[in-house]
Amino acid sequence: MPRREDLESILVIGAGPIVIGQASEFDYSGTQALKALREEGYRVILVNSNPATIMTDPEMADEIYIEPIQWQSIAQIIERERPDALLPTMGGQTALNAALDLVREGVLEQAGVELIGASREAIDVAEDRERFKRAMTEIGLNTPHSALAHTFEEALAIQSGIGFPTVIRPSFTLGGSGGGIAYNRAEFIAIAERGLDLSPTGEILVETSLLGWKEFELEVVRDRADNCIIVCTIENVDPMGVHTGDSVTVAPALTLTDKEAQRLRDQAIAVLRKVGVDTGGSNVQFAIHPKSGEIMVIEMNPRVSRSSALASKATGFPIARVAAKLAVGYTLDELRNEITGGRTPASFEPTIDYVVTKIPRFNFEKFPEASDRLTTQMRAVGEVMAIGRSFAESFQKALRGLEAGFDGLNERIPAGPVGPDDRERLENEMRFPGPERLWYVADALRHGWSLAEVAALTAIDPWFLDQIQRLVEEEETLRREGIEALVPTRLRSLKRLGFSDSRLATLLRVDESAIRSLRLASGVKPVYKRVDSCAGEFPTETAYLYSTYEEECEARPSARRKVMILGGGPNRIGQGIEFDYCCVHAVQALRADGFETIMVNCNPETVSTDYDVADRLYFEPLTLEDVLAVIELERPEGVIVQYGGQTPLKLAVPLALAGAPLLGTPADSIDLSEDRERFQGLVAELGLTQPPNRTVRSAQEARVAAESLGFPLLARPSYVLGGRAMEVIFKPAELEEYMVRAERVPQAMPVLLDRYLDHATEVDVDIVADGERVLIGGIMEHVEQAGVHSGDSACSLPPNELVPDLQKTLEKQVTLLAERLGVRGLMNVQFAIQDDEVYLIEVNPRASRTVPFVSKATGRPLAKIAARVMAGVSLAQQGYRECATPRHYAVKMPVFPFIKFQGADPILGPEMKSTGEVMGYGESFAEAYAKAQLATGVMLPFSGVALISVRDADKPQAIILARGLVDRGFRLVATRHTAEALRSAGLDCAMVNKVREGRPHVVDLIINREIALIVNTTQGREAILESRSIRREAIHQKITYYTSVEAARAMLTAWGHTQDFKVHPIRDWLSGGKGN
């Protein structure tokens, strides 16, 4: 059946901000879907609140709305655009939920909009656990046995029919709190009682534990003619008990016989048929008992997902693209398989001749109060994928691509005899998995644990354990034999197992360069194979490549003018989708200028690793060894290292030393801006002002420095992104503590101490320079004061309060810096302004996190402009001269993952914790701020009791805030000192105890839901610890809270707009004409 002619325009809902469990893979999928629909000639309308996405670029759809994803704003869009259909399957759970809301509110029916891609019924059956379970039973498939209990007796009765271990899940508690796994009756009684008590509805789900069962995911695509294909079967190395997003996974499945694989295939297809997904892709998850082969259906997602993105990258089959085409009427056999140049149809099952390994990336270190044990709730913030011709090779490439300080199976427990403490640690790490379980597995095998023991503790399939064992044995043998043993054949066989030069160097206690020279002298070099979805059965022109150590190289580099762009590797807090956005823009701009573009990256979630974005894609780890190998093969005329964040930037100097032709700002300027001492010299030379600062290397030096700088201080290690380990320090004792912690870190770096500027306004400036001119891209004024990491602050473009004179001063200073540093391309500068004094905080001669936001706010694609500058097209040639300040306001606002990290303190500080961002446009700052706030999903109360508890320095501001709240009809309650301040300002305010002052105290009020809004600021380590329970409980009870007075005040001004705002396509905002 061909394309549907009865549809003319289609509305697509994006996934909104990046959060844990819903990341940049939805930009990848959404972008594919938009391209697929537009090439069919449909008028496509998109709504997505996330500005750092390729899908929201002006050329991606006919109309783009960067507006909150909630039914009210989408209803407005539908009213304006009158689409014929709505495609909700490309934007994750967010889009599905929004679509269901639109159905429920009758919006779709009223406007005559058809839901395509998934019906309401299918979404319902898939999402509703009870209905899903029933549906599975009806088709003879098994689901884990479970039932709800409302009394302790009920719970016991259910349990007796299930056996141990039993999972207990209290209903409606956040993040599964109060739940657990019981291995015996005593544990069950304890957990069930606690769960019944903690559940607000007094209800617990008692469920069979599938802990230790093998876990598989099948990516299924089905069309309206009922043709079904399995695109990929993914096997989880971490068995059931760890969320699949937190698990190490491989494709193809490696521990299934054909009989079992086909049984899963049959069941997966049966699930789609039953649920009623008839035009698109779905993911079905199964658990298999390792000893009996018994199968349980765990769940299914009737939409593209993180797994479908991984499956697409793993096989070369673009699931989202195909799903979009199926949604508008095509059948699979009518579509071509693009990667083989259309030689074969899309109605086939990809087969692969390599192994793909995915390893999740975690950021637990940013939430030290939260447990880092992996559970059924996802906490990974990113992932790395690697391709190799064997599991060992693929696995080891992934280990080093993860960029978590490993270049292989590095030891977590030092060599030598293990004591009882180490044994216990090993046992715990294996039994209760954390983010580094497989490294501990290697350690256990190194220290003589048997495979059976490790298998018993981890339930990891012995096949994988055996593979790890072999790697460990290779390492031990090599260590014993020494470098003399590294004859060419041996070296080649080690490289075939995926060992990096640097890991071999560590094992042999030599320099990485020594291994590299030896390797090159031995003629041991990688070849590159193509990903083609068909194991070589059909020829392909698509250059989607990975390295391996074999005979034939299929790379066939061209003789064209070419530029290589290094991507950002796995997403993590501080280095996320914004950098991939910049990389994609570099590719697009240079491709348009006629260059061949070569992308190197290892992040499967991104647009940049879609094989048709760049001319050539090398899916490789971003290490010096792997990148140099590609450079040597391709011989590009330029390499861009400034776009992918800190990952490629760290390679700048070594790449330059190895003779790589880096484009843009010289590597030395990057070093000059990153090296604190060199930078100080530069600041002095230019006559600029920095907050007084010192670099210290010991606690002793820190004490001395603190005396001259004075408190408060901002402390941080050098060379970090995302404010890793940054803290504001108010007292000598805190400084002592900080230094002790800093020194404990391996490869301890010097610590930078800055005078902390209290009550200063922070400003970000993004520019492009070409050596002749400086184009000011945008000046962003932060809402939160300096000291909150810039990535965690809301900001406004144009500045909301910054006076024009100061803006001019900033522009002058930035221009001076750009000229002195010889910037060719992007630069970001951060300032703090205290009492009209401008302090230079940081200079980054590279792409910054704010580039996509600035580009969306101003309509100027900064990353593209800068990429062309780097390739030699000046700003004048591009026609860019003046910075035109937009007439509208744009506000960027971060979103945080605190809800996922039980116990983590949601207070903001110099260490970045947000995972993503949203954007709001408005005719005023207030409107833009209101829309951004709505887009983050925060619900604003309109009456009730506001709790205020602020540090002394914030009290004057708090009074203004409190007045505003009273004007809006709120009643006030405050802790002692705040209450006194408010009362003395004439405000009526109740007083409540702090926690240490005795009960009833502030947290009691919150738990009793007597509070509608919380404003809580605090300073100093002790005070922060003391007030943590307030903020945690606010998260638990889903109460709107602010940890900065400025943000609360901004919200107050925006309040009116949260109920009453107008949506406009970005085209209207950018053209300045929003005529309805």
Added chain:
Amino acid sequence: MADPALLALADGTVFEGVSIGRAGIRTGEVVFNTALTGYQEILTDPSYYGQLVVLTTPHVGNVGTNAADCESAAPATAGLIMRNASPVASSWRSEITLARFLEIRGIVAIAEVDTRKLTRHLRDRGAQNGCILAGPDALQDHERAIREARGVPAMAGCDLSENVSVAEQAPWVEGSSFPGEARALDKRSRGNGLHVVVYDFGVKRNILRLLVETGCRVTTVPASTRVEQLVDSLRPDGVLFSNGPGDPEAMTDAIAQAQAWLDRRVPFFGICLGHQLLALASGARTRKMKFGHHGANHPVLELATGRVWITSQNHGFAVDETDLPANLVPTHRSLFDGSLQGIERMDVPALGFQGHPEASPGPHDAAGLFDRFLRLMQAHTAQRSRNMDSGAFRAET
């Protein structure tokens, strides 16, 4: 350390690797199979008789081997070529490791080969003969291996059925032992003891198992069995010509037997080689393909419904569609290369399918063809009993 091994192709290309299982020398046509799972089924599929099979899947041997997954006790694949051979087996179903299995079955295998290079080579130049040499001195013998490869007779023109067929007629009673395997069959169509005679040209056991699952009574007979020997003694309700190795055009006896069955209007089902024999018996021609179809991901279009089946395939010859006789109707086509995949006779109850409805290894999408065969037999027996009833009535009057 494993012994070295090498693979030489007739065109002189040589691949070095390591020996898995036993030392020795094996020659044959080299073909590649792209299935991700099912190495054991492939190793025991008699259609691979005399061939050296390259598996493109990256790891082989992971799940060991077991008795239930054998597709035949007859000689099958001569040699196996792979990238990574798993030293351990990990599966609740595993009984012996792959290496041991290879030894028992007398299969010579080579691992650590750049199988992707080899596959691309075969794809571009076509299937060709090769030689695996495995043993301590294998690498010293490039020239010998190439010579051996060049000495292999071409597959075209070879009738290989007598090497793989059963010696004597025998009943087959075993059904599917793996839960879920027969799930794809239509539960409504039950064979109720319909008797199917299976001509064994190297039959895969799963064909027999699925026939039993549909409720049929099954008898296997040697490839050389003549119609006259059977028609009265066994009184089959249907005849199935199985898969198997070799060039169908060379199998003149088998073609003649197929013709005889068709002339008797006994419902006929040809699978793979059997499908080609049906075509030849109906007056069509077959041709040798460049590198054939060997895999488990082949899309086949059912022409009547427009439905796409993902099928298991293993054939180096194909029915030529260019001048098909009028009594043969195409029913299925490959969406990979448009080649003919299924036929039915207009005049007699006969169907043929080029792929493997019994899968094993591979997807179950085409399993409905067994139901189709069943319905042909049911219609036939109903007709026969009507004829007999009316005949009886006439006799009385």
